[in-house]
Amino acid sequence: MRDRPVPQLPLALILSFLAVSGLLLLEDLFARPFTFLTGISFEAVRRGEMALLLGLAALLAARFVRRDLIHGLLERRAGKALPHLIGDVASLFVLVVGAAIIMTGVYGWDIGAVVAAGGLSLAIVGLALKDVILAVFNGAALNVENAFMVGDRVKIGEVDGTVVQSTWRSTTILTKARRLVTIPNIALGTASITNFDRPDKSEQRVIEICLDYDVTAESAERILLAGVIGAAGISLVDAPRVHAIRLDRDGVVYAIRYVIANHDLGLSSDHAVIKSILAHLRDAGIGVSYPKQEVVTAERRIRVADRTVDRRVLVQQCELFRGLPPDVQARIAEALIEQKVQAGAALIAAGAVRSSLFIVGEGLMKRLRARPDRPGFVEERYVATQAFGRRAFLSDLPHPAPIGAVTQSLVFELTRAAFAGILAAHPEIKVPLATNLARSPTLDITHATEVSALEARAERPVAFYLSLLDAIASSEANAR
Structure with a gap:
C-alpha cells in the first residue's frame, strides 16, 4: 500500500x-x-x-x-x-x-x-460535461468490476506498467521506462485491459531458438529441457515444454515455454535460461543455427548431438577418457550400451550392485548423496559428457545413492567386464587413465549443490587408481 x-x-x-x-x-x-x-x-x-x-x-x-x-x-x-x-x-x-x-x-x-x-438546466450541463460524466461512470464501473487495483501491473492498449493512481477522471500508469502515463477513464470503456497480477503473478515465458537440421528433434528436446531445468535462480511453476514450431530456411525453430512464479523477474529468468541453454549446447558441441549464405572461417567444433550415431565423439569429450589413443576410444565407444531414461524415472536404486560407468549423452541426471558433515542429502547433477558411477565401476561396490533423470535423458553404459577386456588388450592406457582419475577426484559431482560435499572428497594418488585398474585387468585375465 x-x-x-x-x-x-x-x-x-x-x-x-x-x-x-x-x-x-x-x-x-x-x-x-x-x-x-x-x-x-x-x-x-x-x-x-x-x-x-x-x-x-x-x-x-x-x-x-x-x-x-x-x-x-x-x-x-x-x-x-x-x-x-x-x-x-x-x-x-x-x-x-x-x-x-x-x-x-x-x-x-x-x-x-x-x-x-432544474431538469432542463441539468440536461444542458449534462451535454456540456458528457465526457466528464462518462469518465466518472467508467471509473466507477472499473472499481465495481475490480478490473485492477493500485499496484497491479496492467496493459491498457499499448501502455504497459503499474497502476499508481485511479481517480474519477483518469488512471495513471508508471511504465517500465519510468514514465507516468495518464489515461482518461473515458478511453477505458472501449480499451482492452490485461491484468498481469490476476489471478496470480505467474507468467509463461517463451524463448525461440533455431538449430540445424542435423540435430535430431529428440536430442534437441532433451538438451533444451535440461537447459531450462538447470537454469540457476529461477522458480518454475510448471514443467517446461519444448516444441518444434516451424521449419525455417536455416534450421528447425524450437519454442521453449516455461512458467515463472513472478512476472517481475521475467527478464532475469530469460537471461538465466538462455545462459544455461547455451552452456548445454556448448557441452553437446551444438551451435545456434546461422544463415547458410554467410561464409564462416572459424574452426567448427565437432557435433555430438546425435550420439546414437557417433559415440566416439562422446568418449573423446568425456574427461575420464581424454587423451587416450584413438583406437582405444573407438573400442570404448563400441562397448557403450545406450540407455534412454524418461523424466522422473530411476536408473539405479540405492544399494544396487551394478558395476558400470555411465556417461550422460543428452539430458540431465541427478543423484541424492548423504551429507558427510550432518544429516541430510546433497543433490548432484550431471550434464552431457559427464560420467557417474565411478565408485561402483572401479571397486565393484554397491551404489551408495539413487540415480534418476531430471529430464528425458540419453545415457551410455560401459560395463566393468567390457572395460576389463579393453584394459587387458591395451595395458598402456592404465597410466593416463589413472592420471585422469587423480586429476579429477570430484569428476562425478561437478554440479553438487553443497560445497561441503566437495571438500569432503580427498584426492587419491595415481598409484591408488593404478591398483584398481590392475585389479580390473587381473579379473579379466582370471576369467580367461
Whole structure:
C-alpha cells in the first residue's frame, strides 16, 4: 500500500462548527442584533444559521468518510491502497445528502419540484460535461468490476506498467521506462485491459531458438529441457515444454515455454535460461543455427548431438577418457550400451550392485548423496559428457545413492567386464587413465549443490587408481 500523509484535524471546520453552534444557542448574541441592524426577519437569520451548521456538519462528515473511513480504516484492513475515486464518490454522496437535508428540513423545499425545475438546466450541463460524466461512470464501473487495483501491473492498449493512481477522471500508469502515463477513464470503456497480477503473478515465458537440421528433434528436446531445468535462480511453476514450431530456411525453430512464479523477474529468468541453454549446447558441441549464405572461417567444433550415431565423439569429450589413443576410444565407444531414461524415472536404486560407468549423452541426471558433515542429502547433477558411477565401476561396490533423470535423458553404459577386456588388450592406457582419475577426484559431482560435499572428497594418488585398474585387468585375465 502506498504511503499516505498522516491525517490532520480540520481545525478550521471544527472551529467554525463550534462557533455557529454557539451562535444558535446564544441567539441574543448574534441573531437579534443582526436582525435589528439589517432588517432581516429573525426566522430567516435562524434558518441561515441552521443551514450553515448543517453544511459544516456535512463537510466534516464527507471528510471523515473519505479520509478516515475509506482511505484509512478500509485501506488498513484491505492491506492496500484504494482508488481515489471511491473516496470522492462517497464524499460527494454525503454532501448531496446534506444539501437535501438543508433544503427539506430547514427551508421546507419540495425536492421533487426542485429536480423537475432544474431538469432542463441539468440536461444542458449534462451535454456540456458528457465526457466528464462518462469518465466518472467508467471509473466507477472499473472499481465495481475490480478490473485492477493500485499496484497491479496492467496493459491498457499499448501502455504497459503499474497502476499508481485511479481517480474519477483518469488512471495513471508508471511504465517500465519510468514514465507516468495518464489515461482518461473515458478511453477505458472501449480499451482492452490485461491484468498481469490476476489471478496470480505467474507468467509463461517463451524463448525461440533455431538449430540445424542435423540435430535430431529428440536430442534437441532433451538438451533444451535440461537447459531450462538447470537454469540457476529461477522458480518454475510448471514443467517446461519444448516444441518444434516451424521449419525455417536455416534450421528447425524450437519454442521453449516455461512458467515463472513472478512476472517481475521475467527478464532475469530469460537471461538465466538462455545462459544455461547455451552452456548445454556448448557441452553437446551444438551451435545456434546461422544463415547458410554467410561464409564462416572459424574452426567448427565437432557435433555430438546425435550420439546414437557417433559415440566416439562422446568418449573423446568425456574427461575420464581424454587423451587416450584413438583406437582405444573407438573400442570404448563400441562397448557403450545406450540407455534412454524418461523424466522422473530411476536408473539405479540405492544399494544396487551394478558395476558400470555411465556417461550422460543428452539430458540431465541427478543423484541424492548423504551429507558427510550432518544429516541430510546433497543433490548432484550431471550434464552431457559427464560420467557417474565411478565408485561402483572401479571397486565393484554397491551404489551408495539413487540415480534418476531430471529430464528425458540419453545415457551410455560401459560395463566393468567390457572395460576389463579393453584394459587387458591395451595395458598402456592404465597410466593416463589413472592420471585422469587423480586429476579429477570430484569428476562425478561437478554440479553438487553443497560445497561441503566437495571438500569432503580427498584426492587419491595415481598409484591408488593404478591398483584398481590392475585389479580390473587381473579379473579379466582370471576369467580367461
